[in-house]
Amino acid sequence: MRVVAKFGGTSLGSGDRINRAADSVAAAVEDGHELAVVVSAMGSTTDDLLDEITFEADEEDRSEIVSMGERISVRMLKAALTARGIDARFLEPGSEGWPIITDEFGEVDVAETRKRALEVADSLDDAVPVITGFLAEGTDGSVTTLGRGGSDTTAVMLGKYMQADEVVIVTDVEGVMTGDPRVVEGARNVGEISVDELRNLSFRGAEVVAPSALSYKDGTLGVRVVHYQHGDLLTGGTSIEGEFESLVDMRERPLACLTVAGRAIRNQSGVFQSLASALGEADVNVDAVASGLDSITFYIDEDEAERAENILHREVIANDALSSITVDAPLAVVRVTGGELPNQPGIMGDIVNPLADARINVHDIITSATSVALFVGWDDREETLEITQDLF
Structure with missing residues (x-):
């Protein structure tokens, strides 16, 4: 099975959590599955970097600065995988084989990105690619970003263009819950939810999967949300079903x-x-x-x-x-x-x-x-x- 696994900032928030993420990726690879990994910046790194930009900075400089969180994450997780005997490589804007390209308007160049994503997919037998989420590369080689929730967007987009069987979003919630467990008693995991339902929840504040990511989900691509403590990328959590079409x-x-x-x-x-x-x-x-x-x-x-x-x-x-x-x-x-x-x-x-x-x-x-x-x-x-x- 071909899987794109996305690890959010909380799931990479410490060395122990990076070890846990590496263990789950290594286990899936050793079971014979093809894995590509998308990572967010560790913890609150991106927000911390943005808070420190207290000076006038143009968009290109801001993008370069905030990209450092994801650049650190890919190196950390790649190193952890290598320590487990897994062939891995990291990909960031500017790397050979980097897949996500934006046009002069900052929008994703679908044709070029799909072509490059398929090239990444063809190389999955050689090494596990660990890919910076949230980031893209402009036609001039500059770093661009995909906006809020961009790492989710990266994962589902690549899952679609790499013809993956499933995208697994690893985060700090037990999938989609019947209510906020911090507020209501007896909240439990919803084993399955439609993309329509989740989009409505997401646009109204439920921080599970970014709405921009769900626009890339089609009927053949599985998307699942699991807790980082679960440890198994291939089971559990909440499965997001169906696809959303403009109508x-x-x-x-x-x-x-x-x-x-x-x-x-x-x-x-x-x-x-x-x-x-x-x-x-x-x-x-x-x-x-x-x-x-x-x-x-x-x-x-x-x-x-x-x-x-x-x-x-x-x-x-x-x-x-x-x-x-x-x-x-x-x-x-x-x-x-x-x-x-x-x-x-x-x-x-x-x-x-x-x-x-x-x-x-x-x-x-x-x-x-x-x-x-x-x-x-x-x-x-x-x-x-x-x-x-x-x-x-």
Whole structure:
């Protein structure tokens, strides 16, 4: 099996942990597997280096300085592998055979990087490559970086381009947990999670795998997260399943928009719960919810609008904080789903401005970590879908 193993900064934070990492790599190699290793800077080295740049430094100099953390890590782990009788070599920007190249805009040159990654893959029988994560090389030979979470990106990108069977992210968490074990009791490991679920968690603060890395995962590439104390690169942890594709789709059936107004209801606990529970107990499915300081809006199937209006009206009568309910229908919803949406500055303008140019009124926009839902009049649905599909 061909595996790319990525060791995070915590898993390399001391000599003992480097020994543990080397033991796990050596065991996999001795079992006959092909290994490439990606490493982060030891511990908090990168942040420490950045903190010390208290002077004016251009981007090229900054990249050279912060690259030193990863450059130390590859040498340390390579030496530990050599001490175990494993043929190993380190790769960093400027090395012969370095794989990750960026273009003049700082973006990964996919064609060149894929070609070089395959060359690294072809050499796995000769020696284990220990590769600096986070770093890339510009067309002029300068050091560039892949941004926050860049070591994860390096690993999954190389896993894809090297045609690996699996990428193993070795970190300081027991895979993906049901909750933060520092906050909730009884948190346990999730053995399997979809890439969609993990991306949503990652964009909302779960520090497991960088969202930028998950954009490189396809359906044939396994990705798994294990704790550095586990010791076995080939078992355990959380398996990340599936792949994420940009998608523009439209709900086929019309929606009704039910808006409940009240006085500062966002600041009053239990109001949303009572409204949502009333709909749920009546088996009314809610497609989407939006809220403001003085209103809560439910989008439901238009066929259920009259029944849902009566249900919510009873809640309005029973709660002094609520004043009225109104219904707008029929509406359509066009959803744009794509894992990199939050990383694209100006993306909302790119989506909405062409609709404004076409004189299409957007009734509402609801965003999540990886999607944008556009609510428009039912008669504008086909034109909205066509314009949005053209963008993506």
